[in-house]
Amino acid sequence: MARIAYVDGRYLPITAASVSIEDRGFQFADSIYEVLKRINGRLIDADRHLARLRRSLGELQIAQPCSEAALLRIVQETLARNALKDALIYIQVSRGAAPRNHPFPASTRPTLVVTVRRLSLPSQLEREQGAGVVTAPDQRWGRCDIKSTGLLPNVLAKQEAQQAGAREAWLVSGEGTEAVVTEGSSTNAWIVDAAGVLRTHPATPAILGGVTRSVVLELARAEGIAVEERAFTLGELAKAREAFLTSATSLVLPVTRIDGRPVANGMPGETTRRLMACYAERCGLPAHR
Incomplete structure (x- = not known):
C-alpha cells in the first residue's frame, strides 16, 4: 500500500505530495517540526509534544495552522489511512509560501505537512x-x-x-x-x-x-x-x-x-x-x- 501524507488539507500518496518551491521552509528552513510515536495504537506523550510544537511556533512567530484538536484529528486520519498501529509521526509547519525575501512576509498561510511511517525501535x-x-x-x-x-x-x-x-x-x-x-x-x-x-x-x-x-x-x-x-x-x-x-x-x-x-x-x-x-x-x- 502506498504511503499517504497530509499536505494542507489534502491526503495524498507520498509520491504525489508537494509544497510550493517558494515555501519558506524550503527557502530558509523557516519552519519547525515535531515527532511523536504511537505504540499499540496509543499516542505517547502527545500533550507534551503539542506543547513543544506550540512553543516553537511562538518563538518564530509562526501562526498555528489549525487548532490542536484539529491537528490530532489529522494525525489520527493519516495513521488510519496508512493502517499503522506502531508508528512514527512527523509534523512540519512552515511560515508558508511567499516571494523569496528574508523579512517575514506581511501575510502568509502556514504550510502543514503530516507524514507517518512504521516505528523502528532499538534492537x-x-x-x-x-x-x-x-x-x-x-x-x-x-x-x-x-x-x-x-x-x-x-x-x-x-x-x-x-x-x-x-x-x-x-x-x-x-x-x-x-x-x-x-x-x-x-x-x-x-x-x-x-x-x-x-x-x-x-x-x-x-x-x-x-x-x-x-x-x-x-x-x-x-x-x-x-x-x-x-x-x-x-x-x-x-x-x-x-x-x-x-x-x-x-x-x-x-x-x-x-x-x-x-x-x-x-x-x-x-x-x-x-x-x-x-x-x-x-x-x-x-x-x-
Missing part, C-alpha cells in the same frame, strides 16, 4: 550491549531549544558518527577535558557521574528540551535516583559510571562506548537498566523489548 542487541557514540564539535545556532528544521550541523554530526560505526554523535562545546557535552545530534545525553548522580544538561537554549528527557527526569525522581540538571565535561564523561541517551525513537538506550573507549566496564549499568524498564512500562512495551 535487542543494542539494548543489551549498549550503543557507541563519538564526540564532535557543537556547530549549531544559538537557539537549539526551538525545534527548527535547520538541521545541517546535526546531519553532519550524525554522518560523522555513522562513518565511525557509531549510533550517535554527542556534541561538545569548548576545548580539552573541560569541554561541555551539550546533547546528541538527535538525542539528549546523560551520565551517572563518579559520585553516582544522574546528570544531563539543563534545559537552556543550548539544547532541545526533549520530551523523553522530561519524562525520564520525572521517572528518575520518582524512583529516588539522585538527579542534577547540570552539564558534564569530557573529563567527567571519561570517569562516568554509566551513560545513556534518550529520544522519542531511541527511548532510553545505554551508551557503552565513547570514541571507541568503554564506559566503565563497557556494559549497561543498574541506573540505566532501571530507567529503561520504567520508560518501557510507561509506553506499554515489555521491559525486554
